[in-house]
Amino acid sequence: MPLETPARIVRALVSRGYNAEREAVTLIAGSDDPGNTLARVVETVPDDALRITADHVREVLASAPAADPSGTASQSAAASDPSVSGAVSGDSTTHAGQNTPSEAKGSPTGRNTDQSVRSLDIANDMTGQSTGTGEYDDFVKVFRDRYAKLSKMLRGRVNHRPTKALSNMSGGEDAELIGLVDDVRSTKSGHWIIDLEDTTGTFPCLVMKDKGIASYVDDLLLDECIAVEGTLSGDGGILFVDSMHFPDVPRSYRPNTADRHVQAALISDVHVGSQEFMADAWNRFAEWLHTEEAEHIEYLLIAGDMVEGVGIYPNQDEELDVIDIYDQYEVFSEHLKSVPGDIDIVMIPGNHDAVRLAEPQPGFDDELRDIMSVHDAQITSNPSMVTLEGVKILMYHGVSLDEVIAELPSEKASYDEPHKAMYQLLKKRHVAPQFGGHTRLAPEELDYLVMEDVPDIFHTGHVHKLGWGKYHNVLAVNSGCWQAQTDFQKSVNIDPDSGYAPIVDLDTLNMTVRKFS
Template identity: 35%
Template sequence: MAEETTAEIAKIMDFARDKRLIIAKDAIEALSKRPNWQELLEAMAQDQIFIVTREEIEKKSMKTKITLVEKGAMPEEVPKKTEGAKEVRNFRILREYEVTNKCYTCGTSEDFLSLFRDKFLTLRSILEQRHSLKLRPIKRLKYAKEKEEVEFVGMVYRKWETKTGNTALELEDLEDRCIVVLSKSEHVVEADRNRIMLDDVIAVRGTKISKDMILAKEILWPDIPQRDVRLIKKDLYVASISDMHVGSKLFLEHSFQKFIAWLNGNAGSDEERKFVKKIKYLFITGDNIDGIGVYPQQYNELNIKSIFEQYDVFSNYILEIPSSIEVFIIPGQHDAVRWADPQPAIPEKLVPRLYDAENIHLLGSPSWVEIEGLKILLYHGSCLHDLFSNVSGLSYETPQHSIVELLRRRNIMLSYGLKHPYAPERKNFMALKEVPDLVFVGDLHHIGYATYKGTTIVNNSTWQDRTEYQIMQGHVPTPGIAVVMNLKDRRIYEKHFMVS
């Protein structure tokens, strides 16, 4: 019996190797006990899931069982018989990628070390799967001959400009460091010279020019793979909004009331009412209230000066949304959760009525949801401000391009120690281990769309008027817009609700 098990494990490992999959130790035994292990691994390879864990196996197994009957939600998300809804909803929340109820950090040096090691190892694994690399540990580069071609992965520890105008990087792995030079005359790496930030994990193809120095010929990013846009057969719509800032004197209350009325089919033409009935999911990407004490002298700019009252008014609006629409809500830095990413869900004691509603789901930021087989990333967007400060060519007027940079890095945790903070959780919830089909972000108060390698990106509008800070910065928001997308063809519609 032991010999049969060993032979079966060998078959699994060989099959995984052919599919360029990495199998975690705890997953090998789980696979060996499943007669359909080959089908599961095929599905993971097709979905670009390169790191196979026990959780991923359970998830895929459940999805397969459901598919055999009729697609529905995972057990945690029991299909709901909401009023006016005849079909079973096909969605699930990927809880393993969300920090809510998993905040175990003590803020010790060991927690920070664990976080950075997790980030490095996860992104190195993705780089190995994404690119055909013959990687060497940095400590073994010293044994390479001068002018020999080398490939390795490192995290950026230091970056500076040399006297000759080249860019120099000090990269480290778990054991050693080396210097990488990006020549100003090397056009292949020109864009990367301005793009690379501290703590980025990158692969380098280059030539050894001295004992601890490499001349870069190419910089490789974890990135998402190029894919065709994945569509569904149903004529089904999702909507997204963000940054209501309920409680602020600048909250566009009348415009938001018009949006709620429109969702209920109480506004617009007959054609619009038919259109609205096709909306089955709504994503709300943070800064739901304006909060209290978020910035100096904010108290004087509040219309509602109690955090509980702000959430009570917010809850009133959300509960007016038809129960036939599944609503997913994540927090932002104005919400009553920690400012540092990853952010847990808004606590139940602040929005108890929303937790009681069957069609409303309170999640952390970032979070992942799967709808009709499409993987969706929800993130408020707080870290994007550090990208604008450190990567040239990005603009608040085109926020979608900054989200592309997150996908290129396959990571939401950028440089540690800049403006936006990160909590040193023992598990890294900021790495993008999945390849999203759709990404919805907020925070920047400016609408923006892009398609990047088969992934559709939406940066949401706001429901707050232009603030004094935005006027000072010269930033012009695009308020009062709801985004609606048809998952059948990825066509995007804007519905404007601004009241003069």
Template identity: 60%
Template sequence: MPLETPVHVANELARRGYNAEPEAVTLIASASDPAGALERTLETVPDEAVKLTADHVKEAIETRSRSGGQGGDVGASPGTDDPGRSADPTVSTGESDPGSTDTGSGAPVETKGVSGDGSAAASDTGASTATVEADADQPTGTGQSSSERASESGRTPADPDAQSIDIEGDISSTGTGEYADFVAVFRDRYEKLSKQLRGRVNHRPTDAIESMPGGSEAAMVGMVSDIRSTASGHWLVELEDTNGTFPCLVMKDRDIADLVNELLLDEVIAVDGTLADDGGILFVDSLYFPEIPRTYEPSTADREVEAALISDVHVGSQEFEADAWHRFTDWLHTADADRVEYLLIAGDMVEGVGVYPGQDEELDIVDLYEQYERFSEYLKEVPGDVEIVMIPGNHDAVRLAEPQPAFDEELRDIMSAHDARISGNPSTVTVEGVDVLMYHGVSLDEVIAELPDEKATYEEPHKPMYQLLKKRHVAPQFGGQTRLAPEKEDHLVIESVPDVFHSGHVHKLGYGKYHNVLTINSGCWQAQTDFQKSVNIDPDVAFAPIVSLDTLDLRIHDFE
């Protein structure tokens, strides 16, 4: 097989049963005769060697050189400057919404494929190591093949002792689907979120409010059980707590009336106001969401290290962009990706089977397990020193109802490359002190459908993610498009504030900061399918958001 890239060398070594240091792989790939260098190395490596090292490769090549052989000379060592080297993959940037009060000055700006007109203006945000002016007539990429980019400079191996990952969210399903399970999960939701709201209002339970005289000031924390407009255009919001329900009226001429447009059924909010003369209704003066505190200061890593955040790979689809994936993994082997030591994948590893009407006609691999086997092969192209974390999505072979447990043992065995960490959906992954909330994002469909366009659209997928942060719940509404499983507790509540919120599902790229929480929807690796065309989805393909964990700055690489 051709061995012109480190990826191909690593794959050939794996096929022959060898593990290898990244530097050893780079040395073989940079030799004038990679195939010969590989064969000579395997001939001379000691039988007791557990891993192929750079010293093994150098010794094999030096032995060949002393014996007068040709063609085994190693080229430039990793990191050597090459005057013929061109720029890194295109980084596209643009302007964030000037009217948004939620995007801080340090927030990354919108990128092409996100803004309403599909374009992006050049802007130096300090978040990217390389920026270019986004021009509709400008071709993407560097003009180099992936093999040329990968062989020009080598990756410096990561120090495994410096890496740190901790994961919360891998659940074992306990619900039986009985009525008591539904009561338990909603009680747990109410208790968790009401704790975050009771410090902001003088909460009274519904039965206590019912006994208060008319004209009294009152406040309560409740779950939204109904929203309807009156004949006069006012809003009647019925709130429920563990003791009962109480009607709350939001007058249409009040400033808070616009907040009613952001409400979803089953979310938990707080209100305060004045009881009507007969005490039968609460006229609302203020409305509160659980929210992310505006003063929140995120945690950062203690060293210069980066994480790549991707989702929706969809291996098995005819539209899976394999060439773009190769360009991405080849880039991970270069010096520009030296600090990328983590890869976080937010669901939909494979295309799946029977997920949407007519999907069988768009499959490249029709067997589900073969899809995962192929995905595992693609995963092997990632440098061996990169720690990988994966959660499932709605195309994966786990239950559709959320929270989704992690992959079963059979699928874990198939996806064994790099000994990847596998958790449930959602999960909080703490990477060197930085809390990354990973959620695949099925509920974003519902948020976008229910809320007005200025609050949530597919073109700006980070904005519906802002709504989930505001509500402190990744899937607030029950009984709609998002399937929710009754468990003993509500695992979908955002109890602690994340430093980074990473999602996917909608196949659109968008990012920003909401109250200092870096929010990223990472696009996809699947070109537009016929089904997506029928529902007017134009995907953002082959982008890789790279987060600097020490600063929470963001750079976007385009591998399309």
């Protein structure tokens, strides 16, 4: 195997039970004979070392013998493409608070590194596709696209007539309408009036308080798309609603699964740079990934907030361990190096990351991508649909969960059960329906926040609470965080679930949760 790329050098080191500093990998790749250099580095590394350092590589390069014309050393180091990663010695652990075993140099876990059997595709990445300028026409375009996509999902359930056509109909006729929720208000009698807007205008719809569908009104968010059926009033000026429909995930939905036993770890909200970043828990997690117990984990998905950021909330600087934002990403990258190099990593940004706050959030700029280039991690926008071996995983950081939890009844959405708030987004087929509230939304020509395809797994973070469940056979997972409670969180009564790693079997969509704090 030629070692012309850093990724292959990382895999070769991992197969021998080592991680390596980014600079060390760069030095090996830049040497005259990378294969020979790697072989001599492994041969001379101290017995108790688990990580190859740049200083060690420099020592090897400084003491390099004359080049061997036969290339024997290079051939021995590059004879084959490694297919396994480093393993651990001793007993493995599955429970919180127990010590994870140390990595055993050169003992393979059996993780399958054959890229021909792996499959990773990313859709809906809007990085580099932003067209919005903030002009009025941009907002019109994004809402027209939202309406077009969501109304298409509902047209099979109702015979939609535009609001302009309804205005010309006679009183007492049956009518059906699809529209975005423009306003919801109650009457003096306790009934509900919902103004629905389509591309031709707005029409009022009345939901009587004694109707079974009255409970649906509590679930509504402004700007979401719904369909209603009913009868026009005598003067034709209002629609009396008999039934209400949401885009929703079909109850008959059957999720996709992988053809082999392979796992993905779903995490979020690492918050490197915070004084409360749980480095010890992260290290236990990374060490565990090197064990035989984790040999089937071939993918790591990180749903935003890699770092704590700067200026996110009042007096944040008093809680920072690393002040400079670029230094925070450098430290995060160092922690990422402890993850086995043969695990494919996908990352999206969050509201603490150094990208625009308005959603959809494009992936990081080139400077930050260079800093976070460890293991050739794939960086995409927030949100993005990531398909692993046929399993569709919608990754969304989750800022709109604050909105959903604030607006809906506690039994429908709460911080203690964040997956229930995720159910509401699945029901609405949009990750951030309400415009103008807590969630900043960017006007684009396309609405990248619509769930055009039903995901098999919906993965979020942001709220620092662990929760999971299934909604119409879609697995919804909020993966907690890697940050202990900050003073700011105390002030707003956030008690985080820290140091958890949900592990999903992609062949069955069964999930286990491991705690490392």
